Amino acid sequence: MLKLRLTELPRGRHPVAFPALPDELLPAAYAPLAAVARFDAARGEALRLDGVLGGRTAWLIGAGPPHPLRLEVAGALAVASMTTAPEDRDSTPVRHAVIDARGLAPGAVAQLAMGAGMRGHRLPNLSTGPRRDLRRLDLLVDDAAAAAPAFARVEAVLRGVGLARDLAAEPANRLTPTTFAERLTGLRKHGIEVTVLGRDWLERGGYGGLLAVGRGSAHPPRLVVLRWRGEGAPVAFVGKGITFDTGGISIKPAKGMEAMKGDMAGAAACAGAILALALRRSPVHAVAVLAVAENATGAESYRPGDVLRTASGRTVEVVDTDAEGRLVLADALHHARGLRPRAIIDLATLTGSIVSALGHHRAGLFGNDDILRDALMAAGEAVGEPLWPMPIGAKHRRDLDSAIADLRHCLPVGGGGPGWAGKFLPDACQAAAFLGEFAGGDAPWAHLDIAGMDLREEGVESGAYPLPPGPSGFGVRLLDRLVADRFETSRAA
């Protein structure tokens, strides 16, 4: 975890970054050199200045043109500029750096901190050599006490995002369903209630979807319920937590399969959001229902053609064992309904189809409630985790009609009918239609298909600013913001 702190006193000789706003004058120490280098803060670029502060390395960070997230982007750029590229093995790594945020309002300082924290987060690194990443970042401010409340909130959210990113980055041999659940029990120290429901409990409850998906693995599945006890009926987050997805009997191609350790990013984001709410003492009651399993190929694996009885009692024909996420979510959504929530939001790295649809710039948003949809859209825009509404059409549901069960969970490859168009399946919409059957209609429900957004990849542009390759923690900030804007303000409603 990167240590972020506010300070009023510049100490040491660590590199310092100065975020420059286009319409403001630069401090006298920087201005002459900046002019010589034709530095233009509106371009959103970083300029390195040596020797302006008595030999200390200083960076001018152009905040770029007006944009709601520009200080966050500047914070991220500051950290990216000051820390040495990891492949540059000869240089001395920067482990401690400073951002000069003097003269900025507390809200602006918080934004800078958010961007710096997002960019500077240290993902798990299991290499045995010395670490070279940034360990400590000081934010130099005029009045630490004034900046503290907004900063504390940012810290809470960053720790939630950090948890989600760390969990998603863990290799699947270290993060099995069992150890995932164990790590989540560690959240108790923050006042979060953690219930881990194991195989026996799931069998007694008839959680046939989750059990079937987890059956091929040596590590049995878990349903983990996190609860931050606030006022009133809970807001429920539901997360897909497949610790590794081989595809099962419908096994995936080898290429790129290593990324499937992150197929629990939805569950990790839900856990991160609960942690953020707990750390910032949100008055809202929130629960996270996490369906945790490993989809392995084995003698006990569930098969295409199997018919499962889910916890809701509905029977499901399995068509493709690689569409396992919707099966575990079916049971988790049913469980969440039983908690009588005021809203259900599920997050899942569910389909490749959503990546074809929206690419790496927006996650897919499905659901049954316009107000919740609009609130999620607004929250996503506000925190730079944008969504896009997608349809659940009557036809998408009809496509799931099964000859042997209440419904099938997906269509077979090429099952979209004859001809050219039949090769293309709207799998994201069909998956959402499937989930809708289990989310029911008693509480507003939304489904976020975050495949394409959960991971930052080398050479693939995504998000408002670059993060190091690895999990992005997408969804934590969004859920935190949703709770803050929609549920903390409308408690009376």
Add this chain to the structure above:
Amino acid sequence: MLDIAFAKASLPESGALVLPLAEEDLGGALMGEWDRLLGGNLARGAAAAEFKGRKGQATTLYAPGGGLSRLVLVGLGKRDSLDPAGAEAAGGNAVAALGREALASIDARAIGGWAGAAADVALGAVLRAWRFDRYRTTEKPEDKPRLAGVKVLCDDPHAAKAEWASRRAIAEGVFLTRELVSEPANILNPPEFADRLRKLEKLGVEVEVFGQKDLEKLGFGSMLCVSQGSAQPPRMVVMRWNGTDSKKKDSQPIAFIGKGVTFDTGGISIKPAAGMEDMKWDMAGAGTVAGLMMALAGRKAKVDVVGLVGLVENMPSGTAVRPGDVVTSYSGQTIEVINTDAEGRLVLADVLSYCKKRFDPAFMVNLATLTGAIIVALGNEHAGLFSNDEGLAARIQEAGKSVGELAWRMPLGEAYDRAIKSDIADMKNVGGGRAGGSITAAQFLQRFVDGCPWAHLDIAGVAWGGKDQPTVPKGATAWGVRLLDRLVAEHHEGRAAEAPVPAGEPEAAVSGTGSESPAILAEGGAASDASIAEPVAPPAPARAARPATRRPRR
């Protein structure tokens, strides 16, 4: 097209009778009237068949009495939720249930609450009855559909007939589109397509055809690179309908642009063989624009419209464009062709810029079977809608809802636009990988609209249907003709309801219908009104068609 007549209700002497009923109509007065005439067979039959009036339900009673060969009960669902789309569906479902009947009457009196309800039923019937059987030469006569005419029974046949005129024009437009889309690519190549569009001149549409040399002179490097591998020369057709009183010079038209790839092999980036036969309908965007122009001209819409189609064939050959080639578009922007199967946008690029430059339209809407990715995104219930104009997008969605052609808004944005940056040219014709493929295609098009309010409809998932729908038989759907006609009617020509009635039409009786039937059901039966048939002749053009002698401007 089916012959359509409107008449006061009377018991037909023979043939079929269709009785659409809402759930609330069971056991009601209307059902009672028919039941009495049929000696109680209707009530008994409906009860035995468990007809409940549910939406889409159709129950057939054979030889129900009174000389009828069959009586079809069609469910309308709940009365409150009955709307024009429901009326059309009833007409369509009725036709589907008529089997081998040659003549039928549909009693539309259960459908109402708005002007034109009976005409809506008729529209549904003709739309469903359409069939493309030009190339069936060995089909036995007894296997061919026999339904020739439908008489719609209603309380005010005169009013219904007036309402029918505009709907009939729309149906004609839909049929033109369906026919063009259904035609195989060895018949419908770009020159043949252009020739068929010349026929719109009879309706008063000005038609200009641009050939290879014209397009070369204009500098259509983007569109021409697609056709250069084919033996078929390209065409661009500009259709103009000036339905307002304004002088052409003063009018700012609205514009519709269609992708017309008469066959898309993919070119050098050739497609897999499976399903490639469907690529004959890769001109559905152009086909839709053609049908729309016909509908607007046919109903003499009070609007100035231009319709432009870019017609090419995309073939692999020694002269075909290669991946890596750089071409210069009409707009001057250069394009690196990465994938020759992303050809639709290359065609549209030039046609869009040309349209903007020449006509400076109030807005441009283009239609294209552009990407498979839009099917992966949305399926085939919604077309993808991309737009740089909130109002236009909302109006398109609204019009689509009212005619049952749904469009779903998809995003645009700078981040997506960056995916088509090229290392060697102003842009490349595909983004990296398959991520967001429909969006990057839309971003490409947006680079050629030059700030004009614009919407792009990606219709790859909706242009062709695998299954019969109530008003759309399997095959070419003509998706978009009705939506855009409605868009024009609602927003660009005052009130939609003011559809003109073509003057001076001869009135002819539908042959074989019993207008003299003794059993007049309506109060004060006006037998003289009872058999108003549809004229077969096309409506007279608004003004003398001008031969398209104008040379294309540079």
